Amino acid sequence: MNVAAPSRDVPLRIVPLGMFDARRPQRMVERSLYVHRRSWMVIVSGFFEPLFYLLSIRVGFGALIGDITVDGRTIGYAEFVAPALMAAAAMNGAIYDSTMNVFYKLKVSKLYDSVLATPMSTADVALGEIAWAMLRGLLYSVAFLLTMWALGMTASPWIVLAIPACVLLGFAFAAVGMAVTSYMRSWADFEYVPAVQVPLFLFSATFFPLEQYGSWSWIVQLSPLYHGVALVRAANLGEWSWGLLGHVAFLLVLAAIGLAVTARRLRTMLLT
Amino acid sequence: MAAAPLITARGLVKRFGDFAAVAGIDVEVESGESFGFLGPNGAGKSSTMRMIGCVSPPTSGELRIFGLDPVTDGREIRARLGVVPQQDQLDAELTVEENLVVYGRYFDIPRAECRRRAAELLDFVQLTDRAGSKVDPLSGGMKRRVTIARSLINEPSLLLLDEPTTGLDPQARHVLWDRLYRLKQRGVTLVLTTHYMDEAEQLCDRLVVMDGGRIVAEGSPRSLIQQHSTREVLELRYAPGTNEERAHAIADIGDRQEVLPDRVLVYTHDGEAALHEVHERDAAPISSLVRRSSLEDVFLRLTGRTLVD
Amino acid sequence: MTSSTRNRVGRNRVGTPPAVRVWERSLLLHGRVWKSSLLGSFLQPLLYLAGMGLGVGALVDATTGSPELLGGVSYLAFIAPALLVAAAMMVCAQDSLWPMLDGFIWSEAYKGMAATPLTPGQVSDGIALWHATRAVVTAGGFAIVLVLFDDTRTWGLLAAVPVGVATGLAFALPITAWAATRDGDRSFPAILRFGIIPTFLFAGVFFPIEQLPAAIQPIAMVTPLWHGVELARGAVLGTLSAPAASLHSAVLVAYVFAGAVLCRRAFGRRLGS
Numbered sequence: 001m002n003v004a005a006p007s008r009d010v011p012l013r014i015v016p017l018g019m020f021d022a023r024r025p026q027r028m029v030e031r032s033l034y035v036h037r038r039s040w041m042v043i044v045s046g047f048f049e050p051l052f053y054l055l056s057i058r059v060g061f062g063a064l065i066g067d068i069t070v071d072g073r074t075i076g077y078a079e080f081v082a083p084a085l086m087a088a089a090a091m092n093g094a095i096y097d098s099t100m101n102v103f104y105k106l107k108v109s110k111l112y113d114s115v116l117a118t119p120m121s122t123a124d125v126a127l128g129e130i131a132w133a134m135l136r137g138l139l140y141s142v143a144f145l146l147t148m149w150a151l152g153m154t155a156s157p158w159i160v161l162a163i164p165a166c167v168l169l170g171f172a173f174a175a176v177g178m179a180v181t182s183y184m185r186s187w188a189d190f191e192y193v194p195a196v197q198v199p200l201f202l203f204s205a206t207f208f209p210l211e212q213y214g215s216w217s218w219i220v221q222l223s224p225l226y227h228g229v230a231l232v233r234a235a236n237l238g239e240w241s242w243g244l245l246g247h248v249a250f251l252l253v254l255a256a257i258g259l260a261v262t263a264r265r266l267r268t269m270l271l272t
Numbered sequence: 273m274a275a276a277p278l279i280t281a282r283g284l285v286k287r288f289g290d291f292a293a294v295a296g297i298d299v300e301v302e303s304g305e306s307f308g309f310l311g312p313n314g315a316g317k318s319s320t321m322r323m324i325g326c327v328s329p330p331t332s333g334e335l336r337i338f339g340l341d342p343v344t345d346g347r348e349i350r351a352r353l354g355v356v357p358q359q360d361q362l363d364a365e366l367t368v369e370e371n372l373v374v375y376g377r378y379f380d381i382p383r384a385e386c387r388r389r390a391a392e393l394l395d396f397v398q399l400t401d402r403a404g405s406k407v408d409p410l411s412g413g414m415k416r417r418v419t420i421a422r423s424l425i426n427e428p429s430l431l432l433l434d435e436p437t438t439g440l441d442p443q444a445r446h447v448l449w450d451r452l453y454r455l456k457q458r459g460v461t462l463v464l465t466t467h468y469m470d471e472a473e474q475l476c477d478r479l480v481v482m483d484g485g486r487i488v489a490e491g492s493p494r495s496l497i498q499q500h501s502t503r504e505v506l507e508l509r510y511a512p513g514t515n516e517e518r519a520h521a522i523a524d525i526g527d528r529q530e531v532l533p534d535r536v537l538v539y540t541h542d543g544e545a546a547l548h549e550v551h552e553r554d555a556a557p558i559s560s561l562v563r564r565s566s567l568e569d570v571f572l573r574l575t576g577r578t579l580v581d
Numbered sequence: 582m583t584s585s586t587r588n589r590v591g592r593n594r595v596g597t598p599p600a601v602r603v604w605e606r607s608l609l610l611h612g613r614v615w616k617s618s619l620l621g622s623f624l625q626p627l628l629y630l631a632g633m634g635l636g637v638g639a640l641v642d643a644t645t646g647s648p649e650l651l652g653g654v655s656y657l658a659f660i661a662p663a664l665l666v667a668a669a670m671m672v673c674a675q676d677s678l679w680p681m682l683d684g685f686i687w688s689e690a691y692k693g694m695a696a697t698p699l700t701p702g703q704v705s706d707g708i709a710l711w712h713a714t715r716a717v718v719t720a721g722g723f724a725i726v727l728v729l730f731d732d733t734r735t736w737g738l739l740a741a742v743p744v745g746v747a748t749g750l751a752f753a754l755p756i757t758a759w760a761a762t763r764d765g766d767r768s769f770p771a772i773l774r775f776g777i778i779p780t781f782l783f784a785g786v787f788f789p790i791e792q793l794p795a796a797i798q799p800i801a802m803v804t805p806l807w808h809g810v811e812l813a814r815g816a817v818l819g820t821l822s823a824p825a826a827s828l829h830s831a832v833l834v835a836y837v838f839a840g841a842v843l844c845r846r847a848f849g850r851r852l853g854s
Contacts, residue, residue, distance in 0.1 A: 023347075024380060031374045035365040041767075045774050052779050060788035064656070065637075066644045077640070114361040116327050118378035118426075119351040191621070198625060202632030208640055271327050272288070 021123045028115070028128020029135065043139065050089060050144040054151055057081050070209045075155075075237070082153045083162060083232040084206040086144045090137045090166035091173050091200065091225050097133035098177030099193055103184055105129075112270055122266040126259060130174045137170030138163065156238035165235060169228030172251040175258025176224075182265035200225045224254055276339055278303045278430055278461055279324060283333035286319045293319040295485035296333065303429070306462040308476035310469075310567065312575075316485040317465035318358060321434050324463065326350050337430070351379060354428035354460075358435050360419045362407045368418055369394065369403040376425040386425065393421035397451060413444025420451065431455065433464040437471060449474055469567035483575045493567055500573045501565040502527050504543035508536045508550065508557040521555050530572055539569065599699050603707020604714070606690065622722030629664055630657065630726065633787075650789060654818055658732035662813040663786040665723040666745045669716045670806055673749035674777045676715055677756035678769045681708070685761065685851060695852035705757075705848035709841060712753035713746055720745030727817075737816035744816065747833040748809030752777075754840025761847035785810045808832045 036043070057078050065077040105111040112125050141163050148154050184190065203213075204225035210217050220226050227247040234244055279301040286294040294316040301307045309317040322328035323335060326346035335342055337349045363371050369390050376386035394400045397417035407415065416436065423431060436452070437445040452475060456462055466472050472479055473493045481489040481496070489496055506526065510518045519529055519536045526540035536557075540546040543562030550557070597605075634657035641647050641656035651659045684691040694704050720742045727733040727741075756772065783793060784806040790798050801807050808829040815821025 024378075027377050027380075030377055031363070031366075034370050034374055041771075045771050049774055049778065052782055056782035056787065059783075059792055059794075061637075061641075063650060063792050064641045064644060064647045064788055068640060109364050110359060110361040111363060113327075114357065114363070114375075115378060117325055117350065117353075117355040117357065118375065119347045119380070120378050121347065195620060195624060198628050202628055202636070207632060208636040212636060212639060271329070 021121045022127045023124065024120065025124045025126075025128035025131055027120060028125055029132045032129075032132040043136075047143040047147070050085070050140075050147045051151075053085055054078075054082060054147055054153060057085070058151060058153070068209065070211075073237075078153055079155050079236065080209070080233075081207060082148050083159075083236040084204075084229045086141065086148065086162060087166060087169055087225060087228040087232045088201055088204075088206055089144055090141055090170045090228065092197070093137050093140050094133050094170040094173035095177050095193065095197055097136060098130070098174040099181050099184075100190060102129060102178050102181045103187070103190070106181070106269075107184075112266065116270055122270065123263045126178065126262040126266055130171065130178060130259065130262070133174035133177075134167055134171050137174075138167050141166035141170075155236050158238035159236045161235040162232040165228060165231035168248065168251050168255070169224070169231070172224055172228075172255040172258065175255045175262060177258075179258045179261035179265065182262060182269060204229055224251060227251055277301060278338060279463070280336045281320075281333065282335075284320070284323065284330055284335055285332045286316070286323060286328065287331040292485050294323070297480075297482070297485075297487050299480065299487070301461065301463060303461055304459055306456050306475055306477045307464075308472045308479035309463075309465040309482055310467070310472050310476075310479050310571070311465075311482035312467055315482040317482055318434055319485075320482075321432055321463070321465055325353060325355050325432055351426065352428055352430065354423035354426065354431040356416075356419050356423045356431070356433040356436055358438070360415045362415060362418055362422070364407050367404050367406055368399060368410070371407065371418060372422050372425050375422045379426040381426065389425055389427075390421075393424050396424075396454075397421045398447075411444070413440050413447065416440060416444070416448060417451070420448070424455075428460070430461045430463065433462065435465055435467070437466075437468065445471075469571070472567055481571060481574055488574045489570065496567065496570045497565050499570075501569040502539040503541050503565060504539075505563055505565050505569055506538040506540060506543045506546045506550075507561040507563065508538065509534070509559045510536065510557050518555055518557075522550055522553055525549050525553075537569070537572070539565070599703035600706035600710050603694060603699065603704050604710040606694075607708070607711040608714070619718075619722075622718050623726060626664065626668060626723040626726040629668075630661060630730070633664070634660055634730075650792070652789075652818075652820065655732050657730060658818060659814070660787060661727055661730065661733045662737075662741050662817040663810040665720055665727065665741055666748045666809040666813045667781055667786045667806060668723055669720045669745035669749035670752050670809070671777070671781070672715050672719045673712050673753035674756055674773070676712060677753045678760055678772065679766060681757050681760035682763060682766055682769075684708075686764065691848075691852060701848040701852035702845045704852060705841075705845045708757060708848075709750065709754060709844060712750055712757070716746040716749030716753070717742070719749070733817055735817050735819065737813075737819060740816040741813040744809050744812045744833070747830075747837055748805050751805035751809070751833055751836035751840060754837060754844050758840065758843035758847040761844070761851050780804050780806050805833055805836045 061077050061081070067074045067076055068080055070080060115125055116122065144166075145154075145159060145162060148159070200223050203220060204223040205213075205220055206225070206229055210220060210226075213220050227250045230247050231244060234240065277300045279299060281297060281299040283296050283298065284294060285292060285296050297316075297320065299320075309315075309320060311317050319328065323330050323342065324337060326337070326342040326349050329343055338352060340349050342349055363374065366374060369387075372390035372393060373383065373386040376389060377383065381389070391400070391403075394403055397420060399414060399417055399421070402410065402414065407418065410418065420433075420436075433452070437448055440448065449471070452462060456475075462475065464471075464475060466475075476493060478492050479490070479496070480487045489500065491499065508518070515531050515533075515536050519531045522536075522538070523529065526538040526546050528539040530537040530539070538546050538550075547560055547562060550560075638656035638660075641651075647656070648654070691704055695701055699707075723745070724738045724742050727738055759772075760769075783797070784790070784801045784804045786806070790801045790807065793801060812821070812826065812829045812833070815825065
């Protein structure tokens, strides 16, 4: 009768309540695919957003701002801003998916309650949802990159590495976003999300170089977006240094913290 | 496996801070039987169900389901359970059929098999024509049936139903009872909570009455009525505010009486005879009713209050 | 009859205007989030002005030839009045999508209002009044922030606020009319992506529309945002000629008027028996 009884693998049972007791997070992703089967138009229309932003940079600031000097190297302003916008898009997408959407499923539709009645675990849910947010981020990043390339705004072929960079950035923001969402009490709390998101967007060395922040630059370096922007920019210019590993490490740590908090919060909220 | 009970609980406790929702209960459910937790809201039924469903770790005591420990083997147990939660918790972003298929995927059932079972189950709950519909426009009774179909997608041998018919209209309840009865015929073990007496009498082979986190009685509906009530009950309705006074006048009629805010109940072997006697005492009520004793009366006897929310 | 009940009856006879009663509900709903929303009204402009005005502005102002393109003013002075108007547009546009659908479908509040002696037209007017309120708070907050900057501390700010409100309504009313005909939010992301965002980027807020290709310029000039931006910028920087002022104002008023008519019609169809 019990066709579905899963095989028990020994190692995982030794740490029965382990934080990362995830076995099939892909099932959550599968659910999201089912949900979005019919909303492909929304996703396709999302391809136009980078186009508009990049065009406005090209048309507007192309004339208003000449070449700028970053780290002793002179580059066109569009070349400077475009990678930053790509990273920012990954951030915005991840935040949207992991806050409003997750809150709806957590508190309104009670989706996770019904999922946890099956062999799925809280870690499956957390990892699966974050993975979905990342997948969407991947899709948007590819769209962004293609648009940049079509507009001739890419500087080197290494820019393809901007995609994994954006996925990592999206992962970090999705993990943290979901962790924060688990503490939200009502929709009204979401009014505070832009209060964090907008400063990150404007002041992560996105629109003007870090040098310009003067003695405030250490604060900018606390912004996760800053580290994502740095990675995408390096990829675009094809300039590699060991310092980039620091950016990667920063985002990885953030993602791990977000993931751990999320899995724990889901457990205390849903499995009481 | 045949001999071992499906569910065993000994001294099972669930605390939330200082509050003991379940204050030490012993329960055994045999394979193939239909078992009910009966009690008012807040009696600890749902907490017990959540522990059995392995989504709520017990505070203390012993709990075994299929002989497994929910704390360490929750995943394995849940793989063999069907759960119908109090709120349907259907996936509003999916269609009826997708709800079943996606749910089946959580159990790692191959997609084609999920689709096959979904079609079969929708037929079973008579909702085949709504397979492509979204969940939202469905009526309460239909949603409930979808939830039951969904809970059966992994072909569970044990089905947990938390207040399966609360909030449904009488017709929808009967349709649901019929489907649950068929499942029972197929050998599925049903464990349900309810605060409806008629439901417990309809569906349960055996039940426990819970109050304040404890079990106050246990047995089949019939034996509980026999043990804790009389054969018949006479219900008397007097002018508002005069119940106490009237009840006093007829206190020696029948085996026992119960004064409720709106009625006086007289427990007796012969209701008609008792009513006759009441009339002879010049205590004629505004209206009266003689009926068979029910679980409601058992409950009143055991807890001293009515089963209102 | 006691004096207090007489008073109540008396007040009803004089009557709170029906549209104001509709507006009161929105105020009540909004009351729960006023703190964060007020925070947004001041914080967002401050952030955008610091980031775009000062940060990017430093780069623009250092580029030879840019001041001429901007009409001889700093980049901060150039974008600040425009951002004021654009912020009103953004707030009003978003308020006209999902919250309206909520009133029609999810909470059915508008249906409930139409079941009272209120007419659909009065409900529509009340909603318009609410959009105007949101625009006043947004534009007003922005104007107060602009007083902090030397380049924008002019009496023209007093004119920029009503311009912002008119621009906000020029978007809010037609969009509300559209939302009133919808049964779902399927089209809403597209309205933002293909309508509001491109307008925000290309209607002269961040750079003069003369920089756009000649073929695109007329499209930018059709949007209410461009007219609002020209008016507010001209008023704050003192560069507005009387004919230009009347032309832009006339266009904005026409948009608002047409929007109000559309709104009343759409509400009438949706809520009328």
